[in-house]
Amino acid sequence: MSTEQTPDLDPRLLEILVCPLTKGPLVYDRERQELISEKARLAFPIRDGIPIMLVDEARPLDEDEGSKA
Amino acid sequence: MQTASSSSPLIFDRRALRRQRRRAARRQPACDFLHREVAERLDDRLGDVLRDFPLAVELGCHHGALSEKLAANPRIGTVFGCDIAPDFARAHGHLAADEEFLPFAENSIDLIISNMALHWVNDTPGTLAQIRRCLKPDGLFLAALIGGETLDALRGCFMEAELDIRGGAGAHVSPFIDIRDGGALLQRAGFALPVADLETVTVSYENAFSLMRDLRHMGEGNVLAGRQKHFTRRDVMMKTAALYQQRFSDADGRIEARFDILFLIGWKPHASQPKPLAPGSGRISLASAVENMDESDESGC
Numbered sequence: 051m052s053t054e055q056t057p058d059l060d061p062r063l064l065e066i067l068v069c070p071l072t073k074g075p076l077v078y079d080r081e082r083q084e085l086i087s088e089k090a091r092l093a094f095p096i097r098d099g100i101p102i103m104l105v106d107e108a109r110p111l112d113e114d115e116g117s118k119a
Numbered sequence: 120m121q122t123a124s125s126s127s128p129l130i131f132d133r134r135a136l137r138r139q140r141r142r143a144a145r146r147q148p149a150c151d152f153l154h155r156e157v158a159e160r161l162d163d164r165l166g167d168v169l170r171d172f173p174l175a176v177e178l179g180c181h182h183g184a185l186s187e188k189l190a191a192n193p194r195i196g197t198v199f200g201c202d203i204a205p206d207f208a209r210a211h212g213h214l215a216a217d218e219e220f221l222p223f224a225e226n227s228i229d230l231i232i233s234n235m236a237l238h239w240v241n242d243t244p245g246t247l248a249q250i251r252r253c254l255k256p257d258g259l260f261l262a263a264l265i266g267g268e269t270l271d272a273l274r275g276c277f278m279e280a281e282l283d284i285r286g287g288a289g290a291h292v293s294p295f296i297d298i299r300d301g302g303a304l305l306q307r308a309g310f311a312l313p314v315a316d317l318e319t320v321t322v323s324y325e326n327a328f329s330l331m332r333d334l335r336h337m338g339e340g341n342v343l344a345g346r347q348k349h350f351t352r353r354d355v356m357m358k359t360a361a362l363y364q365q366r367f368s369d370a371d372g373r374i375e376a377r378f379d380i381l382f383l384i385g386w387k388p389h390a391s392q393p394k395p396l397a398p399g400s401g402r403i404s405l406a407s408a409v410e411n412m413d414e415s416d417e418s419g420c
Contacts, residue, residue, distance in 0.1 A: 062197055063214065066174070066223050066227040069222065070216065070221060073225070100208050100209050100213065101215070102205055104220075105220060107205075
């Protein structure tokens, strides 16, 4: 999914973003361009540098995913 | 925690709203004059607040009518614009977010401002509570949304036409928050110094069809959850337009549409804000205060 030159996320934006469902922290997966909410087991996509913080656009995490953080 | 929709009834179809915004995003912003007009007024109000806002979030950036003004405002540091439609967010903002599920940390934002978006929210108290939560103490919330008696003429004509032709009427125009509810909602959500006021914008249209087309094009068409999912019958539309023309046209045969814009202002509570004193803590009696007023010959009220 990741394009060659993904515009990097504004660190000031990253600092204030939380999971829209749980209000818990997000982990930024730069390679996959996703913001991962462990608590909600959802990955929010970042498309063209725009975080899509919509629950019905998020990808449910696989069972074994996301435990590394 | 504060989920928006589990218990409250769904009035608006937020998916349909996103589809409509997506379509509106592809259009030239020629139809967003109402958004521009209101953005102007919001910006005026913001100008009255003599404060700096290092970090601001705009909820519902649409075609960027307000975003441009915020970016040019020297009192505002960084603005992050969001819209529920990713297309609008990409073109004029920074992220896609649903006003009912705000993705911002507690106590993180100095100003949350919204131009013509919050009238599509199902759970207004929940959304306002989330907004207050995201604001830093003494942070400002300032919003303009459609309210009051907006489009009452269209609502009435639709109902009469449908009752007449189909023998029953569906909903075509949203229910809106009136000014009293606006203040109460702010208070209930825990905002300090809440203010709600209403300004009416009257727009002249060629006929009811051009009014409805414009509403759709600016992304403000009917997305009521209980709307009829098929196209409204042609004879109902014709009759609605005819009734509107009959009752609400001016000398030139143009019709008028009324938009009541509800402005909501509130602050996240902070110790530095003015507060009423505790009852019974006064040290001067009202009678002597009134006497003093008479003496100094001031007509205070």
